[in-house]
Amino acid sequence: MATGLEWGDQYLLGIKGIDEQHRYLFEIVGRIASLDAVTSSKEELRQILGELSRYMSEHFRDEEAYLQQIGFPELEYHKKLHREIIEFFNASITNSPTIAMIQTKLKFIIKKALIDHIINEDMKIKLYCATQQVDTDEYVYDLG
């Protein structure tokens, strides 16, 4: 069933490492979306949410290191946005103790925490690389 939370090519930045990590974030989200609210245990949910939270932090760290490397001008602002996403995500999750509640709110949480950020903010990285002719082969995105 389509949830609107699937990965799509419209999210591609053309920077291989970032794209791979973004794709993997969507994959984890898909696992939460497909959890059976009746038969899945809270422990299962807790584990996947923990994985998502950890992977998100890891990804932000790698992305920020890359932005530093390529001299991205709005690095501090971008870092601040990443911090806000983590806080928003953690607050939303903490306030939603059941699988059904998480799944109901998931679309809103992920849209705000992941999709809007990629579309509105990470796309500026793509634009910057294009206008500054950053050689994305020369600056290697280190996957940690």
Ligand SMILES: [Fe+2]
């Ligand atoms: Fe970002």
